[in-house]
Amino acid sequence: MSISPKEQLQQLIVLQNLDDEIAEHKQLLADIPIQLDSGRAELEEKKKIFSNAKEELDALQKERKDIELAVQGENDHMAKAKTKLPAVKTNREYTAILSEVDAIKEKVSGLEDKELDIMEILEEKQKEVPGIEKICKEEDARFQEYKAKKDAELDRMKQELGVLVTKREAVGGQLDRVIMQRYEKVAGSRDGRAVVLLQGSICQGCFQQILPQMAIDVKVGESIQQCSNCIRFLYWEEVPEAATPK
Ligand SMILES: [Zn+2]
Structure with missing residues (x-):
């Protein structure tokens, strides 16, 4: 499966x-x-x-x-x-x-x-x-x-x-066994935080900028990407536009 x-x-x-x-x-x-x-x-x-x-x-x-x-x-x-x-x-x-x-x-x-x-x-x-x-x-x-x-x-x-x-x-x-093992490894070395949000091109785990191509891949969300700095898994979340007060 x-x-x-x-x-x-x-x-x-x-x-x-x-x-x-x-x-x-x-x-x-x-x-x-x-x-x-x-x-x-x-x-x-x-x-x-x-x-x-x-x-x-x-x-x-x-x-x-x-x-x-x-x-x-x-x-x-x-x-x-x-x-x-x-x-x-x-x-x-x-x-x-x-x-x-x-x-x-x-x-x-x-x-x-x-x-x-x-x-x-x-x-x-x-x-x-x-x-x-x-x-x-x-x-x-x-x-x-x-x-x-x-x-x-x-x-x-x-x-x-x-x-x-x-x-x-x-x-x-x-989950794929390899992915699961990778998750456990990252979580173990990163105080339990293995999956973090990408904001702009900034990893919210280590607050470093990632490469533009990786940022695009994360936004597309069709592949599993890990921050090249802290190796945490990255995901993108569409932020709903805040209602502008009149
Ligand atoms: Zn990072």
């Missing part, structure tokens, strides 16, 4: 368009996981802020409890010291117990001051945490929505890519 050079050229143009679309799909298929990773990383960061805030809150609560226990311990200690008072026989003993009690009172007062400071911080943190949690939940919901959209896009892209590849095989199969 052999088709005319003119038809082959038409098929080459179709092939180029298909390859452009395939490349675009492949790019998107590669981009989507990256976009998802970056969205996920952003979400993780917000979750980390939330868990840090919660940890801080827990630590403060624990610290407060520890202080309360320490205060209780000191108070027990003080009560025990006081029970010794009725049995005291000397002034010295009496003074010693009183100064012990005073020292404990001072310690307790210091602990209570510290507890107040912590309670103040706690109150503020407790106000902050629900806000952070809310942002986190909203962000999570937004990401899940984004992910569902991107997953659907990924599926659609894969399906479309399958269709494009099948079409490409069909078009490639109609």
Whole structure:
């Protein structure tokens, strides 16, 4: 089965368009996981802020409890010291117990001051945490929505890519094997652009002028021509005259 050079050229143009679309799909298929990773990383960061805030809150609560226990311990200690008072026989003993009690009172007062400071911080943190949690939940919901959209896009892209590849095989199969091999070679060395438009006598692949005879042949379109500079296949497209505004 052999088709005319003119038809082959038409098929080459179709092939180029298909390859452009395939490349675009492949790019998107590669981009989507990256976009998802970056969205996920952003979400993780917000979750980390939330868990840090919660940890801080827990630590403060624990610290407060520890202080309360320490205060209780000191108070027990003080009560025990006081029970010794009725049995005291000397002034010295009496003074010693009183100064012990005073020292404990001072310690307790210091602990209570510290507890107040912590309670103040706690109150503020407790106000902050629900806000952070809310942002986190909203962000999570937004990401899940984004992910569902991107997953659907990924599926659609894969399906479309399958269709494009099948079409490409069909078009490639109609082309002369030598032409097809030449196309693959040019596409491989020219970043996927193997078939380009000729404008005037300028190749739109390398923007060099081609020989006048070749330009004529390209315009006639009955043969397959390749730019002598960049070896891309050339085709001519009749540009419809632009409507001149009055
Ligand atoms: Zn060229």
